[in-house]
Amino acid sequence: MNDMPRFPFRPQDRDPLIPPRFPFPDGIGQVELPTGQVAWLVTRHEDVRQVLRSADFSSNLTKPGFPAIRPIPPSEVSPLPGMFIRMDGADHAHFRRMLTPEFMIRHVRLLEPLIRDTVVGALDAMRASGAPADLIKWFALPVPSMVICHLLGVPYTDHGFFQERSRTMLAWATPIEAARAARDDLLGYLAKLVAAKQREGGEDLVSRLAAERVATGEMTADELIGMSMLLLVAGHETTSNMIGLSTLMLLQHPEEVRRLADKPEAIEDAVEELLRFLTIVRTGLPRVATADTEVGGQVIKAGEGVIAWLAGANHDETVFTDPDALDLSRGSHSHVAFGFGVHQCIGQPLARAELRIALEELLTRLPNLALAIDPAEVEFRDAVIFGAQRLPVTW
Template sequence: MTTYPEYDIARSATCPLDPAPAMRARQEEGPLTRVRLWDGSTSWLVTGHAAHRAVLGHPDVSVEPARGIPRLSPAEAAAMESMAAAAEEGSAGLGFIMMDDPEHARLRRMVTSAFTVKRVEAMRPATQRIADDLIDAMLAGPKPADLVEAFALPLPSLVISNLLGVPYDEHEFFQGNSKTIINRNSTPEERGQAQYRLAVYLDGLIGEKLDNPGDDLLSGLVERIKAGELSRPEAARMGVLMLFAGHETTANMIALGTLALLQHPDQLELVRDGDPRLVTSAVEELLRYLTITHGGLRRVALADIEIAGQTIKAGEGIVVVNETANRDPAVFPDPDRLDVQRDARRQVAFGFGVHQCLGQPLARMELQVAYTTLLRRVPTLALAAGVDQIPFKHDGFVYGAYELPVAW
């Protein structure tokens, strides 16, 4: 009987910004290997860049929980069972990201226009004002400061609140529930309750906008409801997804990207100079280098498919690892080196295929504004604690830092 290595995403305490050593070891064995999960079952593990794109772009690969995607922990298994049951009832907690086409495409198309490059660029001046106001407040406050609390978390939270039409006064409510959803240690009941609270809240906002629509994304969904194209529960779930995804991931990238640049002062100086083309390149490189979605993207094969010279049979689970694909030396020479002048446009931090991140133009713009403004406005920015003292989010589906103490 074949014995497969255990699926292990634990990062090294001495290299917290690098992929898990066990994932790197699997990558050295080949782009497609097998691993043993917590319950004794096995899954295909995709660690290579080309295989990553091949799987996520394949029409016979599903993301739906009810079809049997891998469960990576006991808590997740229970949560997936409840999500699969909810999907059958038409009330999937995280909406279209857990659906296959054509339903996924139908719902996603309703919000795509809000995240086009042209629309996002129109938001840049307002995002710049938010960044400057937050830095003004941080500089006027005590030192050291927690960059997460003072800057990295409120910036994308304010931006997505304005885009959706969600009062920022409620940020502690939606940030707290978002943390529960992405924490690996949350029980299915805790995660389900957090999703429910957010859904009820968004449903209430949609109800208000049915009577008094504004110029925001939720009001746009209200028009879809009135036209009979979207149900009110569907609109609420879409609002939850965009509110949750629109601040949590970008906040972690702002904090970890700043940490990475502080650890590489030569690269930091290049970004501080503010050349727009280099800043664009730097954001792509930081996305590649850090890859904060580090739990693996779960899929299941609906038919026998050929990937990297091997056959994944119908019904077999697949775990696609973003962070190793982004450190694949076949695509990114010397992949463990941070080089903001590298052409990293093939990075897959946002995934690939039909389910790649809807909000990536917005995230890119926010990161460009955040890094350049912070480094320009606070030229003496420095860590106020050793890296070994920073509390990293090893327990989250989205990697980051709970706190990042800085001084100037």
């Protein structure tokens, strides 16, 4: 196993904003994971989509052979009830269906005024704090966090508590005991919140799910707690890293920004290209094969672990010409930054709206925005989701 590449790949000798190169000429090969497990890494666009849409690959981490991308073996992680990202088939559909209407484009459009107010409020607060300021702390983190808190009915005043716990849970180096403690803290917090919503009711999503699904017996209170945890963590960690990295990317490509200023309606294409280019779920999506299946000319046997490497697919030169170049007008609509198939990100309309509005307001309100440090000094986070630690800026 000595010369088998280790995954996740460590930063390579090139711009960390560009995902690492993959070592397999055929687009598929075996890698050694931090637990010592071996898994297939699938890197081509077509093959990644095949794995993610096929019922022969399971998302259930309790199945033997499920690949652990972190140094924690899957046997040590018990999936939470209601956490449908780790379920298959009818169980997954049962929970996902409960949320589908909430995240439809039509519904998200109604949230846009709230998103814009949140974005403008955060920018005003950053300006008031004086330059230089950390854009992650003042803008990239609070915007998605306030929006998801509003949606779920979680008091934003508690954001310090749950942000710290979710960071700990997702950080690479967190020892298993600390990850468990952070998870238990969050679960305890959400259990109290769900109990309060059951007693008091309200207009927010958690209150409505409590009244319309828990009270009717369609789901248990524990399942609602697990689902709320999934939404809270997925709803702010991802989008906040995307806002931070997109800003960094744009600051390094002023010519692209000028083109965007001349054609503001191109912002939607720009957001898609940033999602493709950055592919912040850098570790890819783990699955385990449930039947012998051929992928990219390779037979994957039932019980073998597979990682659908989104970053590889999004930089596949047979689909995206000159993939390591940022081209905001390329219209990269076939990217898989939100995954593919039945588990494809349910929050994507919300994430897209947040990104679009955040970048629109940032570029028009702070036209002289600049990095206050050398780009080479930006520190990146060693975590499941790729992001910048801090981004000191002036304006």
